[in-house]
Amino acid sequence: MEKMMIIANCSRATSSTLGSTCEFPSTENLNEEESTPTKILMESLNIKHMIADSIFEGIGYLNYEKKFWDVNIHVKGQRFCCHRVLLASVSKFFENNLAPDNKKNYPFNVFIINDNVTPQLFGSLLEILHTGKDPVTVESVKDYLKMSAYLQIDFLTKYCESFLMNNFTANNVLSFWKFAQAHSLPNVAKICYTWAAEHIDILPQDELLSLPKSMLLIILSLQKKLSMDAVCQTILSWVEIDLDKRQTYLEELLPFVCFPHLSPSYLFDLSCNLRYQLNDVLCGGISQGVEFYLKGICGNDANIQMQILAQQTVKLQLPDIAPCCVAIGVKTEMNSSPQGIYTISTKTCCPLAPVPKNPGLHFASCTWQNAIYLSGGVTQPNFFAVYRPGDNQWQELPDLPGNGRAQHAMAAVNSCIYVIGGSLSKRRFPNNRQPSSVLKYDLKSSTWHDFCILPEDVLEATAAVLGHRIYLFGGVNSDLVQCVDTCGCSAYTAGYLPCTLTLRALSNGGIIYVVLSPKEILRMWETF
Secondary structure, three states: OOOEEEEEEOOOOOOOOOOOOOOOOOOOOOOHHHHHHHHHHHHHHHHHHHHHHHHHHHHHHHHHOOOOOOEEEEEOOEEEEEOHHHHHHHOHHHHHHOOOOOOOOOOEEEEEOOOOOOHHHHHHHHHHHHHOOOOOOOOOHHHHHHHHHHHOOHHHHHHHHHHHHOOOOOOOHHHHHHHHHHOOOHHHHHHHHHHHHHOHHHOOHHHHOOOOHHHHHHHHHHOOOOOHHHHHHHHHHHHHHOHHHHHHHHHHHHHHOOHHHOOHHHHHHHHOOHHHOOOHHHHHHHHHHHHHHHHHHHOOOHHHHHHHHOOOOOOOOEOOEOOEEEEOOOEOOOOEOOOEEEEOOOOEEEOOOOOOOOOOOOOEEEEEOOEEEEEOOOOOOOOEEEEEOOOOEEEEOOOOOOOOOEOOEEEEEOOEEEEEOOEOOOOOOOOOOOOOEEEEEEOOOOEEEEEEEOOOOOOOOEEEEEOOEEEEEOOOOOOEEEEEEOOOOEEEEEEEOOOOOOOEEEEEOOEEEEEEEOOEEEEEEEOO
């Protein structure tokens, strides 16, 4: 099974370095009563610092004098005599492994056999704890990160992250990023890919083009420096490294290209490149760019310009194009949910064209090329339609096959709409059986097909797309993460969630965000 990563993103206020500084308000021009609280606060903080310094010096002295050692740490055959309370105070690993046990005799003995902890590294860790010496260098920071991750030493991990931020260069940032991905270090990975995206124009081309697809997706989604010609050329150059294998990824990468904004000369060169003539997405994009230039620009046809620009998935900084949020509600016997188009830049809302049929509760929706597709629902389980924001109109499409769906999920990949899981309408089919099948609608041929079967039936799950894979999260009484591989025509169990909740998920910049609650969000990305 291919690997993926699900990480709980929990944050708390901690210092990002080994030390910290405090600033205090001036007490000038304050009377004695007003200055008293500040004075007490300053004295309290000074005492804390003095205590901390005294403990630090005392621990160092006791270690030097070999006094009160009460634990032996064995690392690959080498023994280290230590103070149990010191190790437990900085490491969750030692806190868990050095808990009091009446059956154990002092001193404690702990054996570490993990490859990320070597005798040299552990000895250096003890030197940090006893003397405060900083041994971290550009060459060794990876080793310290691996050790701190295994031993769960929070302060050392934070310090190494801070060290990396101050020592990135164009020549090492991608290798640090790959390292972070390989060792499940999400915070380090985020620092790396953010820096890489901001400096994509100076990254070594051979290293950039050697990135796996999952990492290229992230960096392309974040970068703001490259021209549209350069973005397109980067994608095509990446594909040409291994044309037979990578050409299938063009449909996932080309949404980062706004073909109408390619230069006419670059469009001409693309149209003459015979090696890509068989790729439908690239050929369609080139045709779209040529039409925009010849008919829209040269022919001065504003309607064609707007129609083509409205289909672009790239965020455009144009006065006539504004990002919008679309809310779709339904009518019930009790009330009607609000619906409309909210323009983010102007903070205004305008009416949304009414849905041709009232689907009732538990319909599903997804987007493709800025069009919104809606299907199913308890009152119209076979209903299927598309909304195009450019003209604020709905268009009914061929009905869902069979008895339709409700409480299902939808996702779009490569000009196809997928309807996943769900149930049949209880109103129309009281004895319904919950289907586990996945349906596929081909936008080019306007036809429905049975696609594959899910490992487990699921209701009210949420779906998000990474590349050509659709990840299905949770559902009613389910903690499963299921994956629909649209290239392999199959589905499999990809992992498990920490709870069984009705969730929401979205994909952005090669990362899926799964919302468990307003305060808890999971981040997931592929590592291949």
